[in-house]
Structures are given as structure tokens and as C-alpha cells.
Amino acid sequence: xxxxxxxxxxxxxxxxxxxxxxxxxxxxxxxxxxxxxxxxxxxxxxxxxxxxxxxxxxxxxxxxxxxxxxxxxxxxxxxxxxxxxxxxxxxxxxxxxxxxxxxxxxxxxxxxxxxxxxxxxxxxxxxxxxxxxxxxxxxxxxxxxxxxxxxxxxxxxxxxxxxxxxxxxxxxxxxxxxxxxxxxxxxxxxxxxxxxxxxxxxxxxxxxxxxxxxxxxxxxxxxxxxxxxxxxxxxxxxxxxxxxxxxxxxxxxxxxxxxxxxxxxxxxxxxxxxxxxxxxxxxxxxxxxxxxxxxxxxxxxxxxxxxxxxxxxxxxxxxxxxxxxxxxxxxxxxxxxxxxxxxxxxxxxxxxxxxxxxxxxxxxxxxxxxxxxxxxxxxxxxxxxxxxxxxxxxxxxxxxxxxxxxxxxxxxxxxxxxxxxxxxxxxxxxxxxxxxxxxxxxxxxxxxxxxxxxxxxxxxxxxxxxxxxxxxxxxxxxxxxxxxxxxxxxxxxxxxxxxxxxxxxxxxxxxxxxxxxxxxxxxxxxxxxxxxxxxxxxxxxxxxxxxxxxxxxxxxxxxxxxxxxxxxxxxxxxxxxxxxxxxxxxxxxxxxx
Amino acid sequence: xxxxxxxxxxxxxxxxxxxxxxxxxxxxxxxxxxxxxxxxxxxxxxxxxxxxxxxxxxxxxxxxxxxxxxxxxxxxxxxxxxxxxxxxxxxxxxxxxxxxxxxxxxxxxxxxxxxxxxxxxxxxxxxxxxxxxxxxxxxxxxxxxxxxxxxxxxxxxxxxxxxxxxxxxxxxxxxxxxxxxxxxxxxxxxxxxxxxxxxxx
Numbered sequence: 183x184x185x186x187x188x189x190x191x192x193x194x195x196x197x198x199x200x201x202x203x204x205x206x207x208x209x210x211x212x213x214x215x216x217x218x219x220x221x222x223x224x225x226x227x228x229x230x231x232x233x234x235x236x237x238x239x240x241x242x243x244x245x246x247x248x249x250x251x252x253x254x255x256x257x258x259x260x261x262x263x264x265x266x267x268x269x270x271x272x273x274x275x276x277x278x279x280x281x282x283x284x285x286x287x288x289x290x291x292x293x294x295x296x297x298x299x300x301x302x303x304x305x306x307x308x309x310x311x312x313x314x315x316x317x318x319x320x321x322x323x324x325x326x327x328x329x330x331x332x333x334x335x336x337x338x339x340x341x342x343x344x345x346x347x348x349x350x351x352x353x354x355x356x357x358x359x360x361x362x363x364x365x366x367x368x369x370x371x372x373x374x375x376x377x378x379x380x381x382x383x384x385x386x387x388x389x390x391x392x393x394x395x396x397x398x399x400x401x402x403x404x405x406x407x408x409x410x411x412x413x414x415x416x417x418x419x420x421x422x423x424x425x426x427x428x429x430x431x432x433x434x435x436x437x438x439x440x441x442x443x444x445x446x447x448x449x450x451x452x453x454x455x456x457x458x459x460x461x462x463x464x465x466x467x468x469x470x471x472x473x474x475x476x477x478x479x480x481x482x483x484x485x486x487x488x489x490x491x492x493x494x495x496x497x498x499x500x501x502x503x504x505x506x507x508x509x510x511x512x513x514x515x516x517x518x519x520x521x522x523x524x525x526x527x528x529x530x531x532x533x534x535x536x537x538x539x540x541x542x543x544x545x546x547x548x549x550x551x552x553x554x555x556x557x558x559x560x561x562x563x564x565x566x567x568x569x570x571x572x573x574x575x576x577x578x579x580x581x582x583x584x585x586x587x588x589x590x591x592x593x594x595x596x597x598x599x600x601x602x603x604x605x606x607x608x609x610x611x612x613x614x615x616x617x618x619x620x621x622x623x624x625x626x627x628x629x630x631x632x633x634x635x636x637x638x639x640x641x642x643x644x645x646x647x648x649x650x651x652x653x654x655x656x657x658x659x660x661x662x663x664x665x666x667x668x669x670x671x672x673x674x675x676x677x678x679x680x681x682x683x684x685x686x687x688x689x690x691x692x693x694x695x696x697x698x699x700x701x702x703x704x705x706x707x708x709x710x711x712x713x714x715x716x717x718x719x720x721x722x723x724x725x726x727x728x729x730x731x732x733x734x735x736x737x738x739x740x741x742x743x744x745x746x747x748x749x750x751x752x753x754x755x756x757x758x759x760x761x762x763x764x765x766x767x768x769x770x771x772x773x774x775x
Numbered sequence: 776x777x778x779x780x781x782x783x784x785x786x787x788x789x790x791x792x793x794x795x796x797x798x799x800x801x802x803x804x805x806x807x808x809x810x811x812x813x814x815x816x817x818x819x820x821x822x823x824x825x826x827x828x829x830x831x832x833x834x835x836x837x838x839x840x841x842x843x844x845x846x847x848x849x850x851x852x853x854x855x856x857x858x859x860x861x862x863x864x865x866x867x868x869x870x871x872x873x874x875x876x877x878x879x880x881x882x883x884x885x886x887x888x889x890x891x892x893x894x895x896x897x898x899x900x901x902x903x904x905x906x907x908x909x910x911x912x913x914x915x916x917x918x919x920x921x922x923x924x925x926x927x928x929x930x931x932x933x934x935x936x937x938x939x940x941x942x943x944x945x946x947x948x949x950x951x952x953x954x955x956x957x958x959x960x961x962x963x964x965x966x967x968x969x970x971x972x973x974x975x976x
Contacts, residue, residue, distance in 0.1 A: 283831035366831035413836035744852040
């Protein structure tokens with residue numbers, strides 16, 4: 183027997199195929215400490231596999247939940263997955279009450295150079311100057327050879343300029359994303375909207391007063407302004423300035439029932455797109471003068487239009503009635519002053535006549551009868567002794583005497599010796615005609631039909647009397663040229679002499695007119711002030727309010743009434759006549775009274 | 776048996792792998808598209824802002840006024856143009872019935888304003904010539920009877936059945952054309968229609 187002993191230790195099965203190699207298997211370990219160790223190993227392996235099985239089961243369950251059940255929040259925490267949306271404009275738009283765009287922000291990149299990357303500075307300079315003729319080649323060349331790594335070449339390009347610079351393809355010349363504020367209407371709303379600096383922060387007007395709001399908002403900010411009325415008012419004021427070669431003018435239109443300012447114009451004005459640039463038509467007018475908002479920042483002795491406050495105070499306090507009479511036949515001499523009448527009647531006048539003929543003597547006597555204390559308290563109540571509150575930041579405090587002496591009482595009665603802003607005046611005058619409620623003036627549009635709460639400053643009865651008296655002024659008094667057929671304008675003229683030095687200058691006038699229409703149910707107040715008008719031939723040598731701003735008010739009323747939906751009425755109809763009849767006149771003609 | 780299992784898993788793994796890469800590339804493509812769309816949106820929005828600014832600039836009141844002077848010469852609305860409102864304009868009278876009723880135009884005009892004269896509002900003053908279609912008779916005297924007669928006439932006019940079917944049967948074709956409220960746009964097609972009807976007869 184050939185005893186070729188096979189691999190006994192390896193496999194003792196003689197019938198196994200040659201290529202078969204039995205799998206290694208756990209050796210049979212006899213009883214003893216070794217077997218115990220192996221058992222422990224098996225237990226550990228078992229536990230570990232259970233642990234893994236649990237983890238995998240958890241992962242599987244989670245996958246099922248996310249994929250099939252869409253459960254949980256499958257949020258990505260990786261920044262590269264954040265989807266960049268379109269960037270919000272840096273500053274909210276401003277629109278008028280009808281949604282017309284007044285100010286917007288558009289992209290306007292700046293071009294800068296990185297001189298370290300520019301290969302041929304001379305060539306680059308030549309090309310750039312060709313695109314931007316306003317740049318000087320010496321300056322550009324100096325910038326491009328400065329060795330810095332960032333020099334602005336030109337800021338705020340137009341889309342076309344950007345395209346042309348791109349076409350040049352100069353390496354090292356790049357764009358920086360920037361935004362620019364645009365005012366499509368230019369000068370029309372200059373003083374209200376204001377303007378922004380090169381970094382889009384507000385420098386004046388609403389842009390400054392509501393700077394934070396505009397920065398935070400996305401939706402447009404709606405103002406109470408009406409662009410159409412703004413245009414009408416500006417055009418008519420400009421016409422007054424041109425006709426009477428005046429120095430400037432201010433005007434505002436206010437909704438008497440809400441305090442919304444529908445239009446605010448101050449002339450001369452500036453272009454907010456290029457603040458600080460000289461006006462090509464009037465290079466002699468200084469920048470400061472053009473940027474000055476006469477409505478909110480200018481304080482003026484407005485003159486006779488102040489008499490409406492004197493009359494309202496006296497009627498409301500009961501110190502005068504419509505039938506009270508005051509002797510206006512002689513001038514009043516007090517201290518170094520002489521108070522006389524411009525449209526003197528030299529006789530005894532009753533209260534309606536004092537207002538109609540704008541009698542300084544009568545007004546002074548009415549105020550004296552009421553007393554200085556009462557006068558001061560009344561002016562304070564209607565908000566004329568403090569700075570107006572409004573959304574623009576340029577507001578001025580009034581000037582008035584610290585000591586309210588007798589002479590002050592008399593002069594303030596006809597609007598001298600106290601300077602207020604036209605805006606304060608308009609708010610207070612609105613309160614006189616709207617039923618006696620003083621509301622804060624605002625430049626923001628209020629929801630329709632939502633009048634803000636106000637303060638009752640005079641009684642509704644006094645307010646009604648004031649409406650009738652203001653109608654008389656236009657019907658028969660100094661303001662007849664303000665009448666607009668069908669629209670029932672009421673108002674008061676005022677012509678003040680400006681102080682020059684320590685004296686009033688007779689030739690330097692400040693003519694003003696406050697008009698309200700329709701006076702039987704007041705809706706709109708128009709205040710116009712013209713600074714230093716000079717007489718012309720058409721006005722027969724007058725530069726007083728009745729010849730300058732009163733006709734302008736008439737034109738404004740006729741142009742704006744169809745736009746704001748005020749329908750003309752028949753002025754001679756019995757209802758209108760009855761509604762506006764002053765009781766004391768008892769139907770008599772004024773001159774006959 | 777073991778080999779089959781291995782093969783199965785291999786196929787599964789590769790299939791999953793391919794599927795995963797497929798999804799990944801799809802997602803990438805979608806992300807690119809999203810970013811592209813966002814860029815386009817931003818560009819369009821910017822363009823929109825520029826165009827809106829331009830529109831506002833081109834529709835400034837002074838531009839409009841200059842264009843008005845050049846092309847239209849419209850003036851401000853005069854007060855006398857506003858004495859009449861849309862409410863004062865009479866309604867279009869219904870097309871007359873086959874034997875045209877002798878309805879006075881005065882009656883129809885008065886019917887749209889049946890308010891007695893005493894309650895006229897200030898917006899519609901008496902003294903102003905509001906209705907130019909009024910008869911020459913004095914207004915105060917004519918109003919009440921006119922209103923009454925109109926009250927009688929109007930329902931009668933309105934209760935008439937729709938005239939079209941009658942026209943088709945009884946009325947000569949030429950009469951159909953005349954009271955038709957159709958504007959001139961249809962004149963040509965109507966002529967064609969009439970021509971067709973005539974030829975069909």
C-alpha cells in the first residue's frame with residue numbers, strides 16, 4: 183500500500199475533490215478557559231451586530247420617512263444651496279397719492295480701475311476718455327499709474343456708458359454695483375421730496391425726514407401730494423413771479439378736513455437729480471436760496487391774512503359779535519408806531535366790514551377789546567406759537583414777542599410782529615373753516631374717509647361765521663379777483679411790508695392770499711405767498727395781494743376743481759345765498775349798509 | 776446560488792449609483808437653471824425699474840402739456856362745460872316699434888329726470904341751461920306734466936317685445952336698417968346681409 187499520507191491534519195476526508203479547500207472553521211475547542219473566551223467573543227459580536235442593525239434600521243426608517251412620507255424638515259445647512267433671490271432695492275420708492283412715481287432707485291454701476299492689473303495705462307486712458315468726454319485724460323492717466331489697487335474712474339454710469347466700457351475690454355477696469363436715486367419729476371417736487379447724497383442717504387425733505395422708513399421699506403411710500411395739483415400750483419406761482427418780477431413765492435394746497443398737504447411749492451427751486459448745480463436760466467440765484475423751503479422753513483409776517491384769527495378769536499370768545507362796531511376814522515398812535523388803514527374808509531366799521539376792507543385799525547381795536555392774554559392763548563391753541571410738525575425735517579419755529587405788550591397785541595391783530603411758517607398758517611386757517619377742528623398737517627396719504635382726530639379749537643358756530651365772512655371778502659371786499667365763477671371761493675388778502683433793518687420798507691411787500699373752496703362746504707385751502715412783487719401795468723400800479731395772488735388763486739381753483747371732483751354750482755341760487763348770508767347784513771347791499 | 780446573489784447586489788449597487796448620479800446632475804442642472812432664472816428676474820426687474828422711471832419722466836406734466844400744445848391743443852376744463860353731468864344726458868331711446876309710436880322727444884328727455892323742480896340739488900342749478908334737448912316750453916310749467924306723460928310712455932315703450940323677429944317677418948328690409956343701433960362698423964356686413972336676403976328672395 184502506497185502510504186502517501188495525505189494532509190492528515192488538514193482534512194481527513196479522503197474523498198474530497200482536489201481543488202476543494204474546506205472553509206476555515208472554528209476549531210473545536212475542548213472545554214476549558216479557551217472555550218469561555220470564545221463564547222464571550224461570540225456574545226460581543228452578536229451584540230455589536232444588533233447595534234448596527236438598529237442603526238441601519240433607523241437610517242432606513244428615516245429614508246422612508248423623508249422620501250415617501252415627506253416628513254421632517256429636510257433643510258439644507260450648506261450655504262452653497264442658498265438660492266440668491268433678486269436683491270431688494272436699497273431704498274423704497276416714493277409715489278404721489280395717485281401712484282405716480284416721484285422718486286425711485288435704479289442700478290447705476292461705477293467704473294473703477296485696478297492700476298496694478300492695467301497693462302497699458304496710456305492706451306486705457308485714451309480709450310476711457312473717448313467714452314467719457316467729461317473726464318480729463320491727465321487725471322485719468324494719473325489715477326491709472328498711481329500704483330493703488332482701487333481708483334474710481336467715474337461713478338454712476340448710465341446703462342449705455344456701461345455697455346461702451348464693456349466693449350473696450352480693458353483688463354483691470356471693472357464695475358462696482360451701486361444704486362442711484364432718480365427723481366423723474368425733477369424740480370416739481372424738489373422741496374417736498376428733498377434729495378439724497380451719493381451714498382443714498384437722505385439729505386433733505388422727506389428723504390431726510392423719513393430716511394429710516396425709506397431704508398427699511400420695500401413697498402413704495404405714498405405721499406398725500408397730487409402731482410397734477412403740484413404742477414398747477416407751481417405754474418401759477420411761477421406766472422405770478424414772472425408777471426410781477428418777484429423774488430420768490432410759496433404756495434400750498436391742503437385738504438381742510440384731514441390736514442393732508444396736496445401740494446407744496448416753493449420757488450425758486452432746484453433739481454434734486456443735481457442738487458447744488460447752478461440753474462442755467464437764473465445763475466444769479468444762490469443754491470441756498472433755491473434749496474430753502476419757504477413753506478416750512480421760512481417764517482414771515484404774513485400781514486392782513488392774520489386778521490381772520492383776530493376775528494375768530496373775538497367771535498369765539500364773545501368779546502365781539504358780528505354787529506359790534508369799531509371806529510376806524512382815525513389812525514392809532516402808540517409809541518413810535520402809527521396804525522393806519524390801507525383801504526381806509528374813515529368811518530365806523532362793523533366786524534364784517536373790518537375783514538372785508540381789511541381795516542388795521544378795526545382789527546387792532548378788536549384785539550384790544552379781547553385782551554392780550556386771550557390773544558396769546560388763542561394763537562397758542564391754534565398752533566401758531568410753536569414749530570409745525572410734519573414729515574420733512576426742515577421746520578422753523580415762529581418768531582413772536584416774549585413780552586406781549588399792548589403794541590404787540592395791536593400789531594399781531596393784523597399780522598405784524600409775529601412771524602409764522604405758511605404751513606402753520608394753513609393748518610390753523612383750516613381749523614377756522616372746517617368746523618373748528620385743528621388737525622396736524624401731514625404729507626402722507628391717509629386712508630380715504632379716515633380723518634385723524636383733531637382738537638376742537640373754536641366752536642362750529644364761529645367756524646360757520648368765519649366761512650361767511652371769508653366769502654364776503656371775495657364777494658365784495660379786497661379779494662374780489664379771487665372769485666372763480668361757480669366754485670364759491672372764500673378767502674382773505676394780506677399785504678405786509680417786509681422789515682428791512684429796523685423799519686418796514688414800503689416798497690418791499692409780501693403779498694399773500696388764503697383761499698378756501700367751496701366755502702359752503704370747505705374742502706380745499708389754498709395759501710399763496712409771493713415775496714417782493716413789483717407792480718406792473720396790468721395791475722394798475724398795485725402789487726398788493728388782491729392784484730397778485732388773488733387772481734392766481736382764482737386760476738388755481740378753476741384748474742384744480744375738475745381734477746378733484748368739485749362741481750360748479752349756481753352762485754345765485756337761493757340755497758347758496760341763504761347758506762352764505764351774513765345775518766347782520768339782513769340782505770342789504772354792503773355799500774348801502 | 777451565491778453568485779446569483781452577488782450579481783443581484785452588484786446590479787442593484789450600480790443601478791443605485793447611476794440613479795444617484797443621475798439625480799445629482801439633474802439637481803445641479805435645476806440649480807443652474809434656478810440661478811439663471813433668478814439672474815434674469817433681477818435683470819428684468821432692474822429693467823422694469825428703469826422703464827418705470829423713464830415712463831414717469833416721459834409723462835411729466837410739463838412734457839404732457841408740451842405734447843398737448845403740439846398735437847391736441849386741449850385747454851383746462853371751463854366751468855360752463857361742467858354744468859351737465861352724465862346723469863343729465865337722456866338715455867338712448869329704444870328703437871321705435873314697427874308702426875313708430877308718436878313719442879315726443881320731450882317726453883323721453885324728461886323721463887330720465889323725474890325729480891320735481893323744487894328738490895333740485897345745488898349741483899344741478901335751475902338757472903343753468905342743463906339740457907339742451909329740452910323743448911322750448913318754459914321749464915317750470917312743463918316739468919310735472921311732462922314727467923307724468925313720460926311715466927305713461929316709457930313703460931309702453933319698454934314693454935314692447937323685442938322688435939327683431941317682427942322685422943324679419945313683416946317689415947320691409949329697408950326699415951330694419953334704419954332704426955338699428957349698430958354702429959357704422961357693421962354697415963358693410965349689414966349691406967352684405969341685406970344683399971343676401973334680397974337674392975334669397
